[in-house]
Amino acid sequence: MFRNAIVRKPAFSLKEGLTTSDLGKPDYYLASEQHKLYTETLIRLGLKVKVLPENELFPDSVFIEDIALCTQSCAVITRPGATTRRGETDGIREVLEEFYTIIEEIIYPGTLEAGDVMMAGDKFFIGISDRTNEAGAEQLTAILARYGMKGIKVPLKKLLHLKSGISCLENNTILVCGELTNRSEFAGYNIIVVDEDECYAANSLWINGTVIIPHGFPETRKKIEKAGYETIIIDVSEFRKVDGGISCLSLRF
Numbered sequence: 001m002f003r004n005a006i007v008r009k010p011a012f013s014l015k016e017g018l019t020t021s022d023l024g025k026p027d028y029y030l031a032s033e034q035h036k037l038y039t040e041t042l043i044r045l046g047l048k049v050k051v052l053p054e055n056e057l058f059p060d061s062v063f064i065e066d067i068a069l070c071t072q073s074c075a076v077i078t079r080p081g082a083t084t085r086r087g088e089t090d091g092i093r094e095v096l097e098e099f100y101t102i103i104e105e106i107i108y109p110g111t112l113e114a115g116d117v118m119m120a121g122d123k124f125f126i127g128i129s130d131r132t133n134e135a136g137a138e139q140l141t142a143i144l145a146r147y148g149m150k151g152i153k154v155p156l157k158k159l160l161h162l163k164s165g166i167s168c169l170e171n172n173t174i175l176v177c178g179e180l181t182n183r184s185e186f187a188g189y190n191i192i193v194v195d196e197d198e199c200y201a202a203n204s205l206w207i208n209g210t211v212i213i214p215h216g217f218p219e220t221r222k223k224i225e226k227a228g229y230e231t232i233i234i235d236v237s238e239f240r241k242v243d244g245g246i247s248c249l250s251l252r253f
């Protein structure tokens with residue numbers, strides 16, 4: 001059950017964000033509209049949402065999920081592997097202090113972006129990617145262990161972040177795609193496999209029983225509904241152009 005979320009408004013510089021896609025540059029005005037609707041959707045699902053102002057210095061700063069991990073016991077400030085994103089953590093401690101008394105931090109030589117971390121109850125799957133290294137994953141695992149939680153490493157070959165290809169839909173159910181299909185790390189979960197051509201929708205977002213799915217992925221929607229979830233579709237096309245998905249746009253706790 002989530003009660004709170006933190007989002008950051010998109011910066012006008014969003015079009016300079018890191019990307020591997022060939023979908024073109026995001027339109028700032030449309031991105032702002034989509035972000036507003038995203039925020040309203042979280043509110044509609046019962047969350048209290050803190051909206052941080054845009055940070056023009058960092059084009060990717062709208063993807064606030066990457067710079068902190070919010071658990072039931074503590075918050076962890078990350079150390080992004082993308083050097084152009086490292087300064088995004090400035091000021092986040094003060095924001096998190098409004099909600100948490102314990103705030104931990106990933107430090108050199110560790111790198112970790114929380115898009116690489118999937119929470120499933122008290123287990124946290126940690127993708128080892130171009131952005132999150134072994135040292136970062138080990139630091140996070142040690143932090144989690146102090147509070148009775150468990151970190152499990154998931155080496156990645158292709159995905160930008162772990163959660164680019166997987167989402168936890170609670171009720172022991174996960175949504176997976178591509179290189180995360182048939183992985184031993186997820187044995188024991190009910191698995192919904194997303195078709196290869198809808199892989200972007202493997203990043204959907206469970207909020208208190210409802211799953212927010214990106215617009216344009218009808219087969220994935222059908223599969224999630226068949227599994228018994230309410231769904232809400234929202235368009236995040238402008239964020240997709242800079243490799244961002246639905247979960248990347250918020251911290252939830």
Ligand code: CIR
Nearest residue numbers: 018063115161242243244248
């Ligand atoms: C980046 O490459 O860092 C951003 N353009 C996209 C970050 C997406 N975040 C996420 O998957 N958690």
